[in-house]
Amino acid sequence: MKHIEINSIQNAFLVYIDVDSLNKKNKLENSFEEFKNLVTSSGTLIKDYVSFNQKTPVINTFISKGKLEILMDEIQKKNIDLVIINHELSASQTRNLENFLNKRVIDKTELILDIFATRASSHIGKLQVELAQLNHLSTRLIRGWTHLERQKGGIGLRGPGETQLETDRRLISKRIKRLNQRLDKSHKQKQINRYSRKKSRNKLVALVGYTNAGKTTLFNKITESSQIAEDKLFATLDSVTRKNKNPEMGPILFSDTVGFISDLPTQLIESFKATLDELKAADLLLHVVDISDKDRKVKLIKVNKILKDLGLEDIPQIIVNNKIDMISDLKLEALRKRKAKDIFLSAEDSNEFDHLNYLINETLFNGMYQGWVSLDNNLGNIRSMLFDMGCMEEERVSSDGKMLANIKIGNDELEQLIKLEGFEIYPDKDIIFNTINN
Numbered sequence: 001m002k003h004i005e006i007n008s009i010q011n012a013f014l015v016y017i018d019v020d021s022l023n024k025k026n027k028l029e030n031s032f033e034e035f036k037n038l039v040t041s042s043g044t045l046i047k048d049y050v051s052f053n054q055k056t057p058v059i060n061t062f063i064s065k066g067k068l069e070i071l072m073d074e075i076q077k078k079n080i081d082l083v084i085i086n087h088e089l090s091a092s093q094t095r096n097l098e099n100f101l102n103k104r105v106i107d108k109t110e111l112i113l114d115i116f117a118t119r120a121s122s123h124i125g126k127l128q129v130e131l132a133q134l135n136h137l138s139t140r141l142i143r144g145w146t147h148l149e150r151q152k153g154g155i156g157l158r159g160p161g162e163t164q165l166e167t168d169r170r171l172i173s174k175r176i177k178r179l180n181q182r183l184d185k186s187h188k189q190k191q192i193n194r195y196s197r198k199k200s201r202n203k204l205v206a207l208v209g210y211t212n213a214g215k216t217t218l219f220n221k222i223t224e225s226s227q228i229a230e231d232k233l234f235a236t237l238d239s240v241t242r243k244n245k246n247p248e249m250g251p252i253l254f255s256d257t258v259g260f261i262s263d264l265p266t267q268l269i270e271s272f273k274a275t276l277d278e279l280k281a282a283d284l285l286l287h288v289v290d291i292s293d294k295d296r297k298v299k300l301i302k303v304n305k306i307l308k309d310l311g312l313e314d315i316p317q318i319i320v321n322n323k324i325d326m327i328s329d330l331k332l333e334a335l336r337k338r339k340a341k342d343i344f345l346s347a348e349d350s351n352e353f354d355h356l357n358y359l360i361n362e363t364l365f366n367g368m369y370q371g372w373v374s375l376d377n378n379l380g381n382i383r384s385m386l387f388d389m390g391c392m393e394e395e396r397v398s399s400d401g402k403m404l405a406n407i408k409i410g411n412d413e414l415e416q417l418i419k420l421e422g423f424e425i426y427p428d429k430d431i432i433f434n435t436i437n438n
Contacts, residue, residue, distance in 0.1 A: 011047040011080050012039060012047060012082045012083070013048055013050075013075055013080045013103075014035065014036065014049035014084050015050055015071065015084065015085045015086065016032050016035055016050070016052075016086045017053075017062075017085065017087060018054070019055070019056065019057055019087070020054070020056070021055060021056040022057070026298045027298070028262055028295045028298055029294055029295050030293075030294060031262070032051060034262075035086045036049070037212075038112070039084055042114050042115045042118070043118070044082070047079070047080055048080075050071060050074060052067060054067065057087075059093075060096050061093055061096045062089055062093045062097070071101070072100070072101060075103060080103060081103070081104065082103065082104050082105075083101060083106075084105075084106055084107075085105065085107050085108070086108055087108060088107050088108055088263075091139055094106075110136070112261070113132055113136060117129050124183070124186050127179055127183055130179060131180070131183065134175055134176050135176065138169065138173070202251045202252065202389065202390075203251065203252045204241075204254075204255060205282065205285075205286055205360065205364075206255045206257055206279050206282035206284075206286070207254065207255065207256050207257060208257055208260070208279065208285050208303065208307065209259060209260070209288035209289060209303055210259055210290070210299040210300075210302070211258075211260065213259065213299075213322060214322040214347045215256055215257070218320065218322065219240070219254060221348075222244065222254055222353070223243065224245040225242050239255055241253050241255040241256075242254055243390075246357060247408075248354075248357050248361075249361055250361055250365050250391075250408065250410050251389045252360070252364065257279065260306050262298075262299070262302050264306065279312055280310070282312075282315055283315070283316070283364055284317070284318065284363055284364055285307070285315050285316070285317045285318070286320050286360075287300070287304075287317050287318065287320065288320045288322050288347075289320065289322060290322055290323050291321040291324055291344070292323045292326035292327050316363050318342075318343060318360070319339070319343065320345065320356065321339070322345065322346065322347050323346060324344050324345060324346050324352075325348065325349070343355055343356045343359060361410070365411060365413065366410060368408060369408070369414045370406075370407070370409075371406065371407070371425065372406050373405055373407055373417075373424060374402045374423075374424045374426060375404075376421075377401065379420065379423060382417065383405070389413075391407045392405055392406075393405075393406040393407060404426070
């Protein structure tokens with residue numbers, strides 16, 4: 001059964017249902033706007049929408065009978081091709097709604113899957129999206145095959161045969177198995193890459209946060225990259241890692257990751273496990289928060305819950321309150337006083353990054369040392385390591401043949417090096433050059 005991209009259908013009718021029994025403690029105040037933004041991000045045209053409250057979901061159709069009849073009247077008045085509902089529906093609920101409304105119906109999970117399908121650009125990203133789609137589709141095959149009866153066998157094959165549904169399930173099961181094998185192979189390659197990174201002693205900082213918080217814009221500024229940063233949900237889907245370009249910081253790799261969203265479908269988390277597992281290798285998480293968002297507190301809690309579910313709660317975290325240019329100076333000043341340990345900046349303005357750079361260096365390296373050191377000739381391996389780490393600023397040779405190096409390195413790393421025989425710190429820069437010129 002072929003996946004149909006919803007953005008090929010022009011006219012969508014949105015159904016937003018606030019179900020009392022499903023309302024959780026940390027509910028987004030602006031959840032309706034987020035739902036509309038999700039649909040807009042898929043490229044679908046919103047023809048109209050309806051919003052209503054309901055005490056509990058109905059088993060057969062999720063929506064109560066009275067509300068369904070009102071919905072039917074609204075849809076018949078307009079040229080509607082597609083109905084999108086803001087909850088996750090079971091296969092039978094979707095089928096019953098389609099039969100009643102005589103329109104294609106999709107839920108929040110299918111909506112997000114479609115957005116992911118259009119955004120995935122890397123090989124791994126496409127495999128992960130296909131896996132999520134097939135896992136979702138395998139529970140809903142009956143929607144496409146209810147009109148078919150059992151196939152009749154030919155000569156020598158007479159008997160009940162295999163239903164089209166069973167055939168499709170078998171083919172999908174094979175494809176899912178093959179995709180998992182290919183993703184496992186890719187995951188093993190990434191483990192090798194992580195091992196190489198550990199050898200080179202580069203630190204890894206991962207940018208995490210709610211979707212559309214400004215992670216990619218911040219990532220581009222720090223690494224001087226040009227990843228596409230758009231004001232829409234899930235603009236970034238494929239994880240990207242780049243080396244730090246800022247001379248004020250130590251040897252760091254930064255990774256831009258997919259944004260989280262409330263009630264993220266389970267099969268998406270499972271399918272993207274290989275990508276999310278990359279976060280486990282991070283030495284530090286930059287949790288980017290849109291400070292101008294009135295739901296920022298709830299979103300911060302939701303992201304931290306996902307991080308906890310992934311087993312990442314023990315990784316050090318810096319809260320980066322982004323988009324300060326979108327709030328008043330008075331409000332910003334009050335927030336700075338209440339959240340003294342947080343970073344406040346606008347990712348558009350790199351002039352405000354000094355405090356962030358300092359805090360990253362303090363967290364990862366216990367601060368930075370920059371100055372001259374001397375190495376005996378038998379420490380060539382240490383010299384090579386300093387080059388690999390990107391710590392070597394300048395190199396000279398003294399008149400007595402000693403290697404002199406101007407390095408920038410974390411205090412923790414330096415503490416280990418000065419224990420080595422033949423490795424010494426030159427506290428005064430002038431003394432170094434006097435030694436060299438003799």
